[in-house]
Amino acid sequence: MSSPRVTLVTGAAQGIGAGIARQLVGDGWQVCLVDRAEEKLGRVEESFPAGTVAAMAADVSDPAQAARAVEEARSRFGRLDGLVSNAGIMVSAPVEQLSTSDWDRVLATNLSATFHLVRTAANHLREGGGSIVTIASTRAHMSEPDTEAYAASKGGLVALTHALAISLGPRIRVNCVSPGWIETEGYGELRPVDHAQHPAGRVGKVADVAQAVSFLLDGDRSGFVTGSEFVVDGGMTRKMIYAE
Template identity: 60%
Template sequence: MTAADPVVLITGGARGIGRGIAAHLVGQGWRAVIADRAAPAEPLPFAHRFLEIDVSDEAAVAALVDSVAAGEGRLDALICNAGFMIRKPLEQLSLAEWQAVIGTNLTSAFLLARAAAPLLRQAKGAIVTIASTRAHQSEPDTESYAASKGGILALTHALAVSLGPDIRVNCISPGWIDTHGGTLSAEDHAQHPAGRVGRVEDIASLAAWLAGGESRFVTGSEFIVDGGMTRKMIYAE
């Protein structure tokens, strides 16, 4: 790889969807900087630079972007993927737990976009946020997660309007994505109109398209990738 190759910064990139996006982009010739709260359990099998940080911390995010400017010299795409869920009955959910989820899932995207805007503007780059179909529908006891992902949707179109035309901002909302390679039943797959549970590659390929030049007329949009589940009427029989 050379200094002329595009650079992507991916949060939550040590595992799951973030790891898949990083691997896909590196395979397309991008240089990847991966930021995560914890190092991967095993070395990632592709070229990258890893930084262990808490993306909900303002000073840490500023230092992260400064490190990219100094180390890579440019930033062409930012993938805001970091996030986690606390599933707990509302009456038992503490304010500290609520704030932790909002901080990592939502506030981090604001901090990253604000810090990275100058570099992205120079590159005429792109931001891709990762929300969830849970921004549109919920299971019980997921208030903090749903609120954070709904906030990501609104933040995405606000950033697209504020940062355009130099920086495009789009959102991917995954449904059920198998990130662990576990055993899935025939029913798990069959309930999806697309005929199967989602794979990490389904998100990675879309993220790569949104980060790259082929999507230059696309901004402020949400892309739901859920095999059709949010379009399916489900009633108890």
């Protein structure tokens, strides 16, 4: 009997990252949970069945910590078959007031971290023919005011995804999931109009993103898919909206 496949998920202490980890464990993967929020990460780790996950506190915007997380993941489970680069932050401010340090911090976490992780993980992923999934955003294609750093980071992540797919193929597939409005913990009660404005009829759920990631990681189901962006937004980016 072969050992379970192993993947690393960043930003796994809450929200979409934690939901992706739960989906993958349910699919039979072992998952390395990575996040800089050590206390939250510990609580999430305790919610999984014993032996299915391992938690590693790391700030993946730092190249050394990102590399260490990858190496430790492989060391703990003996293999690495997947990487889900999900960690992300947002700073919202008028562009005239957006500090260079905040700009750099968002780009380092949302974009550069993927580069740092892949640079270390690539050789491990080649061994078994692995898969990388990045988590971008529909903000790569559409914006609200005062989100320049976030939009730039997510747009860069979409481009980095297809660049990596060409460079790392055929042994490693690289794809991107771009969520729209996804209801995570901390949201207040959603209004009927929040759901009704979506062509799909509802706001997204964490499971919608997690299931897309599950598909893209699994070479048996998505072996002919690489360099692609999967937009999971209930159709909102395809909807024309003009003031009446």
